Amino acid sequence: MRTALACAAVMVLASNSMAHGISTARVEVRFDHPEKFRDASLNSQGYERGADAEVIKALTQHLQTLGQRYLQPGQQLRIDIRDVDLAGRFEPWNSYAYDVRFMREITWPTIDLSYTLSQPGRPDQQAEERVSDKMYLSRPGRQVSSSDRLYAEKAMLNDWFRQRFAAKPTS
Template structure:
């Protein structure tokens, strides 16, 4: 085969295999009435209800990262977050009442959500989930991080890995 024909044949082969590659996995995160969330603010607003933009942006970005890590190509995961209760509490009797969250055994994080997993427009699975991590203070590496949402991210990663990680291993 002449070099020019070989190049054309290889180019056509490469473009046809690229056309068959499924799109990357994606995660869409929505917040359902975040102004009514129990405790989803890191701002110094004390015990006001609702979620702040920083928390919503960080958790959305983290869930999208988890989707890239655990979902097979071509799958779409829609997550509707219905409530967030961050780890720890502000304690008004302390000097820095609304600048420090005090972490206690009884102030674990929780997130209520609904998810729907689909592939090529076909629904594969959907369910409600109530995530909690009552042992968040015992997680390894907790004290070595300055991430203020460490407990929530660790809880989400564990849920994501258990819920969707097995699926990735079997579909590879």
């Protein structure tokens, strides 16, 4: 029931903004050779490279959600993800936990990306960045037990997105 109401509300808001000529913010996420990513699989128990569809879908949806939260109407953001190294590592030699991703201080999340921010009346902003969070285990609220297997990567992207694209308060 709640899902149906939420979908209806989103459709009404979208149709109202289109009817009034308001263009919404848009985020396009592309993955450059995900089969070569360092560590972007939640289902791998070894050291093979590549990304799985679950990680690609989750990161795409999360970045699009952040765009709706932080970008201004009319802004368009294209993010090209070139590499992903998820937090933690599988330790296949541990026979009782071979499918568990162990989070350690030396296995922080890292995402290499480039982006282009376009907005009407302004030149495009472009940059290449390595987004990482070496302190991911020490940040308040980050160790909360969560069923989200990408909680560290999403928290890291939240911070990065807010710092880069949130509207700055005017003085």
